Amino acid sequence: MPLELQEFNLSEERLEFRDTLRRFFEESSPITEVRRVMEGDATGFAPNLWKVASEELGLAGIAISEDFGGQGFGLKELSIALGEVGRSLAPIPLFASAALAGRVVAAVGGDDAGAFLQSIAEGEAATLAWVEAHGDWDPAAVRMEIAEQGDEIRLTGEKQFVVGAHAARRFFVIAREPGSHCDEGMGLFAVEANAEGVAIDAKESFDLTQPLATLRLGGALAKRIGRQGEAAPGIRVGLDEATALLTAEMVGGMQKVLETAVDYAAERHQFSRPIGSFQAIKHKCADLLIDFEGSRTAADAAVMASEEGDPERSLLASVAKSHVGPAGLRMATESGQIQGGVGYTWEYDAHLYYRRAMASAAMLGDETMHQERLARLVASRRFEGAAQS
Amino acid sequence: MRREDTSEEAVFRQEVRSWLEANAELRSEQLEAPLDHSPEAEARAWEAMKVWQRTKYEGGWAAITWPEAYGGRGGTPIQQVIFNEEQSNFDVPIGFIAASLGMIGPALMRYGSEDQKKYLPAMLRGDEVWCQLFSEPEAGSDLAAVRTRGHVEGDELVINGQKVWTTSANFADKGFIVLRTNPDVPKHDGISFALIDMNQPGVEVRPLVTMRGDRHFNEVFLTDVRTPLDHVVNGIDRGWPVTTFTLMNEGAFIGMTVNSRTTATAMIDSARETGRLEEGVVRQRLGEAYARERVLKQLQDRIKASLLDGRAPDVDGSVLKILTSEWGHERAVTATWLQGAAGMLTGADAPGMGVWQDQVLARGSMAVGGGTLEVHRNGLGERALRLPKEPRFDRDKPFKDLKTSG
Numbered sequence: 066m067p068l069e070l071q072e073f074n075l076s077e078e079r080l081e082f083r084d085t086l087r088r089f090f091e092e093s094s095p096i097t098e099v100r101r102v103m104e105g106d107a108t109g110f111a112p113n114l115w116k117v118a119s120e121e122l123g124l125a126g127i128a129i130s131e132d133f134g135g136q137g138f139g140l141k142e143l144s145i146a147l148g149e150v151g152r153s154l155a156p157i158p159l160f161a162s163a164a165l166a167g168r169v170v171a172a173v174g175g176d177d178a179g180a181f182l183q184s185i186a187e188g189e190a191a192t193l194a195w196v197e198a199h200g201d202w203d204p205a206a207v208r209m210e211i212a213e214q215g216d217e218i219r220l221t222g223e224k225q226f227v228v229g230a231h232a233a234r235r236f237f238v239i240a241r242e243p244g245s246h247c248d249e250g251m252g253l254f255a256v257e258a259n260a261e262g263v264a265i266d267a268k269e270s271f272d273l274t275q276p277l278a279t280l281r282l283g284g285a286l287a288k289r290i291g292r293q294g295e296a297a298p299g300i301r302v303g304l305d306e307a308t309a310l311l312t313a314e315m316v317g318g319m320q321k322v323l324e325t326a327v328d329y330a331a332e333r334h335q336f337s338r339p340i341g342s343f344q345a346i347k348h349k350c351a352d353l354l355i356d357f358e359g360s361r362t363a364a365d366a367a368v369m370a371s372e373e374g375d376p377e378r379s380l381l382a383s384v385a386k387s388h389v390g391p392a393g394l395r396m397a398t399e400s401g402q403i404q405g406g407v408g409y410t411w412e413y414d415a416h417l418y419y420r421r422a423m424a425s426a427a428m429l430g431d432e433t434m435h436q437e438r439l440a441r442l443v444a445s446r447r448f449e450g451a452a453q454s
Numbered sequence: 455m456r457r458e459d460t461s462e463e464a465v466f467r468q469e470v471r472s473w474l475e476a477n478a479e480l481r482s483e484q485l486e487a488p489l490d491h492s493p494e495a496e497a498r499a500w501e502a503m504k505v506w507q508r509t510k511y512e513g514g515w516a517a518i519t520w521p522e523a524y525g526g527r528g529g530t531p532i533q534q535v536i537f538n539e540e541q542s543n544f545d546v547p548i549g550f551i552a553a554s555l556g557m558i559g560p561a562l563m564r565y566g567s568e569d570q571k572k573y574l575p576a577m578l579r580g581d582e583v584w585c586q587l588f589s590e591p592e593a594g595s596d597l598a599a600v601r602t603r604g605h606v607e608g609d610e611l612v613i614n615g616q617k618v619w620t621t622s623a624n625f626a627d628k629g630f631i632v633l634r635t636n637p638d639v640p641k642h643d644g645i646s647f648a649l650i651d652m653n654q655p656g657v658e659v660r661p662l663v664t665m666r667g668d669r670h671f672n673e674v675f676l677t678d679v680r681t682p683l684d685h686v687v688n689g690i691d692r693g694w695p696v697t698t699f700t701l702m703n704e705g706a707f708i709g710m711t712v713n714s715r716t717t718a719t720a721m722i723d724s725a726r727e728t729g730r731l732e733e734g735v736v737r738q739r740l741g742e743a744y745a746r747e748r749v750l751k752q753l754q755d756r757i758k759a760s761l762l763d764g765r766a767p768d769v770d771g772s773v774l775k776i777l778t779s780e781w782g783h784e785r786a787v788t789a790t791w792l793q794g795a796a797g798m799l800t801g802a803d804a805p806g807m808g809v810w811q812d813q814v815l816a817r818g819s820m821a822v823g824g825g826t827l828e829v830h831r832n833g834l835g836e837r838a839l840r841l842p843k844e845p846r847f848d849r850d851k852p853f854k855d856l857k858t859s860g
Binding site: 074330338341342358366432 | 718719722723725726731734736737738739740741742744745746748749750752753756759760768769770772773776777828830831832834835836838839840841842843844845
């Protein structure tokens with residue numbers, strides 16, 4: 066009997082929603098289909114699956130307000146959907162479009178944000194492009210400057226490590242006012258994917274089921290979102306939310322990794338007994354569970370803090386990302402080890418999750434970046450507390 | 455998963471806080487003197503613990519979830535959680551009595567006769583403290599291998615054998631003991647669980663000093679020790695279910711302990727004071743310690759949330775036990791590492807009066823006491839993940855025919 070883990074913090078409605086999505090991805094995006102896309106072109110994108118997921122299930126706009134054509138649910142529902150994408154490795158840009166682009170645009174706001182969110186909700190995929198060749202995830206490290214002439218803003222340069230680039234109809238690019246530094250002068254700009262001067266350069270990616278690309282901009286026309294020079298706080302909120310949501314997607318994959326390992330250990334016999342009866346394997350399985358429980362609890366706390374606008378939102382996003390990244394990698398590594406030869410054979414799936422775990426651990430900042438951020442946040446909070454008292 | 459108190463709970467919390475403020479001192483952030491593990495200090499601590507238990511009893515807080523008939527408050531698990539949370543801010547001597555109550559109390563309520571349950575109020579008042587006489591030289595993780603013998607003489611059980619790692623046996627008034635009453639049947643079928651008086655001839659207690667320097671546990675030699683037959687819980691040869699029930703309670707308790715002086719926040723504070731927060735590797739290790747502390751708290755909050763909803767906890771207690779032990783130890787090692795060369799000192803000569811060094815040395819009581827981490831990992835594999843058990847050779851043979859190491 067396959068392992069079934071008890072859920073937590075899921076109402077009956079949400080559990081039903083999760084079950085519907087799980088069935089949907091099992092039927093519409095089985096691993097054979099994921100591999101077909103993976104071995105096809107370099108886009109890492111299944112347009113028909115995305116069309117059904119957006120138009121029939123409403124996933125693209127699940128956390129977008131009904132005013133803008135979305136479903137009007139919260140980040141918790143989006144996190145459930147992302148968890149199922151992480152579990153199935155479905156080649157759709159839900160994280161890029163709904164979590165990264167969607168949350169940053171919503172948090173920056175401004176007159177045009179509604180129209181952009183509407184388009185995301187309708188399934189016109191978007192993504193966020195901000196990291197540059199230095200590889201620093203902090204938006205304050207962005208160097209790309211805008212060129213503004215009259216009413217026109219143009220962007221030139223490269224953005225690296227863009228996720229969901231091939232599916233995107235629109236890029237939201239973080240760039241800055243000329244001569245500005247850090248958060249001051251940081252801005253969010255919309256660039257149409259089919260505009261002149263926009264090129265996408267697919268990269269050979271370690272994670273085969275979610276390839277990355279470089280966005281090349283050569284004087285591409287861009288539109289400013291929000292007020293000039295005031296985008297930084299919204300960008301930071303949006304990135305914190307996306308970080309929390311990413312951990313939820315990672316946890317979805319980790320649950321699959323745990324189930325696969327435990328089911329294998331229960332079924333695979335050597336020396337006339339299930340290998341899961343040997344303590345060497347049983348303890349590995351116990352460690353998978355320990356990593357999983359800590360991770361899903363941390364991811365849920367981060368998502369709920371974002372959803373509720375908790376002042377500890379940033380802190381809890383970093384708690385989750387710094388914890389879930391290494392835990393996910395340990396789990397994928399040990400799950401592969403438990404599966405022996407199967408664990409590193411191309412035609413079996415363990416390596417697909419291993420690759421995703423490696424890439425997701427780096428995405429939006431690895432554990433050291435978030436640990437440093439935590440130490441600084443806690444120290445400054447203590448310092449402020451001491452100054453006040 | 456956070457949750458605000460309901461208005462009812464907030465009222466309860468305020469009531470708890472007011473009572474604690476009136477009866478105890480807030481815990482200082484720093485130790486004022488090194489922890490004193492001398493026998494005299496331990497005897498004083500024992501008395502202080504009994505006094506605090508008595509104070510709680512008189513305030514009606516000694517056992518919030520126990521029925522009123524047994525001296526409890528008849529309250530809910532969440533009220534107990536609230537009380538524990540508030541109590542953790544105060545400098546009060548808890549520890550052993552709470553652990554002991556949490557183990558034997560529920561076992562007597564579930565398996566005890568009406569006469570046996572009469573021990574409960576004195577236990578709650580702190581008048582009689584109970585120790586757990588379980589482990590033996592040849593029975594540790596394999597507790598069902600106990601050899602301490604009990605044979606019936608008239609209406610008494612006569613006990614001979616040796617126990618070891620018995621926490622606080624040097625102070626305890628009473629004990630609950632696991633012993634073998636029938637060696638001719640398979641091991642689990644010949645075990646009894648009895649209540650004994652520790653203050654009687656034939657009970658010889660020899661304190662063992664831990665690596666931390668405290669007299670945490672003892673060897674106990676039992677020679678013709680007697681207890682009435684009606685002090686056998688659940689009947690002769692039917693002690694194993696009582697024993698496993700008691701151990702489950704012990705695990706749940708140990709997983710929940712915290713010490714507010716040894717937090718990651720305290721580590722970050724001291725790194726800022728010494729300027730070491732400027733170092734990237736220091737920030738990373740402190741950030742990791744902080745994240746783990748929060749994740750552990752979040753896991754505890756999950757248990758709390760299930761108690762609130764009246765459900766069984768949806769995260770296995772062994773997950774908490776293992777993480778509390780392993781991360782607690784790593785945190786103490788990191789904090790001592792952060793002291794650099796001064797980490798080689800201890801006590802009054804070390805930063806913070808050596809509180810972290812003491813924590814490094816306290817590792818064993820978490821990692822071995824209450825079941826080794828390995829036994830808990832077996833439990834997770836078999837209970838939570840339903841993996842098959844190891845083949846066993848000791849289930850069906852009579853106990854006397856089993857192989858042993860000594």
